[in-house]
Amino acid sequence: MSRYLSLTSIIFLFLIVSCQKEKSFEQGKASKGSLQGNFGDCLAKTINGTYTATKSLADTNSIDVDVDVTQTGRYTIYTDTVNGYFFQATGTFSSIGSNTVHLKGFGTPGSAGTNDFIVFFDSSFCNLSVTVLPNSGSSGGTAVYSLQQGAGGSCMNATPAGTFTQGAALTSANKITIDVNVTATGTWNVTTSTVAGISFSGSGTFTTTGNQTITLTASGNPNASGDQSFPVTVGTSSCSFIITVGAGTNPPPTSSDDYFPLTQNSYWTYDDGAAGDTLKTIINGTATKGGKTYQRFVTTYESGPPNDTAFYRKDAASSYYTFVDTAGFGALGVKFTQVGLDVLFLKNSLTTGATWNSDFNATLSGFPVTVRFKSTCTNANASVTVNGVSYTNVYQISSVVQIGTAGTFTDIFSLPDSYYAKGVGLIEASDPFLGDQVIRYYKVF
Numbered sequence: 001m002s003r004y005l006s007l008t009s010i011i012f013l014f015l016i017v018s019c020q021k022e023k024s025f026e027q028g029k030a031s032k033g034s035l036q037g038n039f040g041d042c043l044a045k046t047i048n049g050t051y052t053a054t055k056s057l058a059d060t061n062s063i064d065v066d067v068d069v070t071q072t073g074r075y076t077i078y079t080d081t082v083n084g085y086f087f088q089a090t091g092t093f094s095s096i097g098s099n100t101v102h103l104k105g106f107g108t109p110g111s112a113g114t115n116d117f118i119v120f121f122d123s124s125f126c127n128l129s130v131t132v133l134p135n136s137g138s139s140g141g142t143a144v145y146s147l148q149q150g151a152g153g154s155c156m157n158a159t160p161a162g163t164f165t166q167g168a169a170l171t172s173a174n175k176i177t178i179d180v181n182v183t184a185t186g187t188w189n190v191t192t193s194t195v196a197g198i199s200f201s202g203s204g205t206f207t208t209t210g211n212q213t214i215t216l217t218a219s220g221n222p223n224a225s226g227d228q229s230f231p232v233t234v235g236t237s238s239c240s241f242i243i244t245v246g247a248g249t250n251p252p253p254t255s256s257d258d259y260f261p262l263t264q265n266s267y268w269t270y271d272d273g274a275a276g277d278t279l280k281t282i283i284n285g286t287a288t289k290g291g292k293t294y295q296r297f298v299t300t301y302e303s304g305p306p307n308d309t310a311f312y313r314k315d316a317a318s319s320y321y322t323f324v325d326t327a328g329f330g331a332l333g334v335k336f337t338q339v340g341l342d343v344l345f346l347k348n349s350l351t352t353g354a355t356w357n358s359d360f361n362a363t364l365s366g367f368p369v370t371v372r373f374k375s376t377c378t379n380a381n382a383s384v385t386v387n388g389v390s391y392t393n394v395y396q397i398s399s400v401v402q403i404g405t406a407g408t409f410t411d412i413f414s415l416p417d418s419y420y421a422k423g424v425g426l427i428e429a430s431d432p433f434l435g436d437q438v439i440r441y442y443k444v445f
Helices: 009-018 327-332
Strands: 032-034 045-048 062-071 073-079 085-093 097-107 113-121 124-133 144-147 159-161 175-184 186-191 198-206 210-220 226-234 237-245 267-272 277-289 292-301 308-314 319-325 340-347 355-364 367-386 389-405 408-421 425-430 437-443
Touching (some): 062 085, 073 097, 085 113, 144 237, 175 198, 175 237, 186 210
Antiparallel strands (some): 032 062, 073 085, 085 097, 175 210, 186 198, 198 210, 226 237, 267 277, 319 340, 355 367, 367 389, 408 425
16 A cells, blocks of 8 residues: 655655665675565554553563565664663564564553654664553452444444544543443453544453443544544454544634744644545654754554654755655665755745755766756645635645756656645645545644
8 A cells, every 4th residue: 555654745755765675785794674665654563462550561561563674684673762661672684575573672661641652673763652551550350351242243332422523632531431241350451443543542440240331531633524433352352333523624824934834743634545544744853864953744544553754844044855865775776975865845935937956966886976856836826725625825846856967867757746835834745646645634833
């Protein structure tokens, strides 16, 4: 399944190019490879064990990650430390291709909640989330219970609470209650998968057997409207419940003159025509690369992980840049001296027909070449309507990647046309082959 990674056509290049694996001619050294597939999607990850606040991790607390190995050798795969714990594995890859690595957990979760980790290997990284349950203090063991199923596999007496609205962050008032049958008392915990940006979880202790009601609390930010179905599984029993999400109303454009806002916590949701999916991108933190500070854009998908991350910055002249990893260019035989390129993809002040280049020195099969990212503003005052909403003051940007020698440049491939609205950001990425990515909702702070 092909997906757009992020908010610009330049990052579409990142999907196509930087996630290709560089062929290595070195043996007996550190291994090489990626946690991502050819289109930038993170490979499979599995979270093992139950995580409880203030309870030290055991051997059962681990994650399994798939790795596409392009060079055998030693490896270290690890996560950052979040909420007092982390995951890590070391070893040696003896074969190229798909490998699964078991990362052991270390430390003690400090508090309950959802913890977002980044997994690192070679020059690649991916995101995963771990849910930490509250510590009930019970020593009565784990309960034995099953879900009560109604007509059509629905959860018996499923009753939602709170209002669910697209684009509106959920609170502790957003809940669902469902019926279970308890055959042995003890502790319980239930977590659903994420659907339309929403997940439910709950935990507690059964002190009596028989029919009981459990409450699951919602978390997240709905990124789609309509009826959303949530499957629930406990042991061999399963059921599902429906949450109706109301349509959100876009806020008016901000007073910002930015065509690509970079304020923390701003977010955008999109329909991805390439994958029939809905995605959400949020600005979450910063990162320093090559001595420059970038804003960190994290994209999640309605259908669940894998997630994607990209990096953007704006200079004093109100020009926008994105960080493009050079490792994947090795598959094209192109080599750079730096690990990343600072690519200019947009400017705040443009006129129709304006062009600009981002040039980088490289070698192709040992010969010096120039890799050029060439962009053109084909319309500096477009009017675009997407998902029933009209936007004005829109920049339409076309881009192409070229390789040049002795001043003569050859197109390698074109990137999707991108449309940016003042005060909003990317509203559409148009690709005749992969489908359009179009905005559904946004919130700029």
